[in-house]
Amino acid sequence: MRVILSIKPKHVRKIISGTKRYEFRKVIFKDRSVCEVYIYSTSPVKKIIGKFRIGKILDDHPENLWAQLNEYSGLTKKDFYAYFSGKDKGYAIEITNFELFEEPIDPKKLSSNFVAPQSFQYIDDSVFKYQLDPNKGAPGKFIQIEV
Numbered sequence: 001m002r003v004i005l006s007i008k009p010k011h012v013r014k015i016i017s018g019t020k021r022y023e024f025r026k027v028i029f030k031d032r033s034v035c036e037v038y039i040y041s042t043s044p045v046k047k048i049i050g051k052f053r054i055g056k057i058l059d060d061h062p063e064n065l066w067a068q069l070n071e072y073s074g075l076t077k078k079d080f081y082a083y084f085s086g087k088d089k090g091y092a093i094e095i096t097n098f099e100l101f102e103e104p105i106d107p108k109k110l111s112s113n114f115v116a117p118q119s120f121q122y123i124d125d126s127v128f129k130y131q132l133d134p135n136k137g138a139p140g141k142f143i144q145i146e147v
Contacts, residue, residue, distance in 0.1 A: 028057060
């Protein structure tokens, strides 16, 4: 199972550089078989820029997540706590095997019905698999980035 995650460009840059190794979320996928994530870089980019495999998903109180993962968060303490303000639980998605697309993909070319997800959206394999699979003639080539 795959999902598309909306991520702000400033955080995408940190994923690309390897300084952000966990993506933090207030809610997580109900379907825990999700193993691959496509990154939709939000405005002004508005493109699918790459993908990664999920290592592990941690769920805990935000204070515990920060204590364990702050050096891999790509966030300031202030930004982290502002994001989780008022929450008793948070999720940390480990980013592994990150691949940056040589050419970002315009999701409107894959599906005219595409609407950027508020947080995440499950990928309908019948619509996206062929177009996003690099072995099946995907619009962009992949560059392996070590994280």
